[in-house]
Amino acid sequence: MQAKLTEMQVRERLKDIKAFVIDQDGTTYLENQTFPWTTDFLKGLEQRGIRYLFLSNNSSKSRAEHCRKLAESGIHASEEQILSSADATIEYLKTLPGHRDIYLLATPCVENDFREQGFDTDANKPNYVVLAYDLTLTFDKLDKACRLVRKGVPFIATHEDNNWMIGPDEHRPDVGALAAAITASTRVKPKFVGKPNAEMVQAFLKRLQLPKEQIAIIGDRMNTDIRMGQEHGLLSLLVLSGKTKREDIPESPFQPDYVVDKTIDILKLLEE
Numbered sequence: 001m002q003a004k005l006t007e008m009q010v011r012e013r014l015k016d017i018k019a020f021v022i023d024q025d026g027t028t029y030l031e032n033q034t035f036p037w038t039t040d041f042l043k044g045l046e047q048r049g050i051r052y053l054f055l056s057n058n059s060s061k062s063r064a065e066h067c068r069k070l071a072e073s074g075i076h077a078s079e080e081q082i083l084s085s086a087d088a089t090i091e092y093l094k095t096l097p098g099h100r101d102i103y104l105l106a107t108p109c110v111e112n113d114f115r116e117q118g119f120d121t122d123a124n125k126p127n128y129v130v131l132a133y134d135l136t137l138t139f140d141k142l143d144k145a146c147r148l149v150r151k152g153v154p155f156i157a158t159h160e161d162n163n164w165m166i167g168p169d170e171h172r173p174d175v176g177a178l179a180a181a182i183t184a185s186t187r188v189k190p191k192f193v194g195k196p197n198a199e200m201v202q203a204f205l206k207r208l209q210l211p212k213e214q215i216a217i218i219g220d221r222m223n224t225d226i227r228m229g230q231e232h233g234l235l236s237l238l239v240l241s242g243k244t245k246r247e248d249i250p251e252s253p254f255q256p257d258y259v260v261d262k263t264i265d266i267l268k269l270l271e272e
């Protein structure tokens with residue numbers, strides 16, 4: 001098994017872990033179908049007093065919608081237990097000067113989340129152009145964003161993924177692809193925020209109020225979940241229930257600290 005740590009070493013590291021940040025698709029569920037072991041895994045964490053936070057690079061849904069979607073799949077999480085790339089972008093923007101005045105490309109519900117956090121999302125003189133996963137994108141919005149970016153307004157995008165997988169061989173263009181249209185027109189590349197970037201890490205550190213040594217990442221993708229752990233010094237556990245197969249592991253420049261077939265196997269590692 002390819003992993004940086006032996007079973008004994010990972011057991012030792014897990015003794016310090018107070019919270020897991022957990023990927024959704026491929027880790028918690030697959031294509032809207034919750035894995036049969038997911039609720040037992042989460043229950044097991046709760047019984048051990050370990051907290052968890054779901055991470056998502058889907059910035060088309062509001063916090064309430066993310067909650068509802070999980071609840072429909074039998075997973076009951078509060079809004080505090082969900083962190084999307086849109087939430088991380090809100091936190092990142094709050095650290096920037098003049099952040100309240102933005103031009104936002106987003107679905108109405110995500111726009112509402114920004115407004116509730118005090119942003120003017122269609123400001124007269126925006127200081128930032130912010131691209132979320134806008135499933136209501138129109139040519140006029142794209143044109144307005146390009147005009148602003150061309151004038152020098154900084155361009156921020158919630159995450160870099162080019163495609164959103166909606167079925168085994170079915171993809172929809174994601175934020176990376178939409179951002180590429182603006183970049184092609186303006187020659188300006190955006191600042192990306194979501195997984196695997198530092199701003200996503202900052203956002204969950206702030207939410208959990210724990211040091212990095214007490215948080216572990218669980219995910220199915222080498223180039224986002226595992227990369228985020230490796231580059232930011234957090235324990236990373238790869239599950240093989242999603243995108244990555246065992247034979248893909250050696251080819252990746254990003255290597256997990258430990259590999260398990262599925263999340264429930266982590267409970268065994270937490271046992272004395």
Ligand SMILES: [Mg+2]
Pocket residue numbers: 023024025026027219220221242
């Ligand atoms: Mg995933």
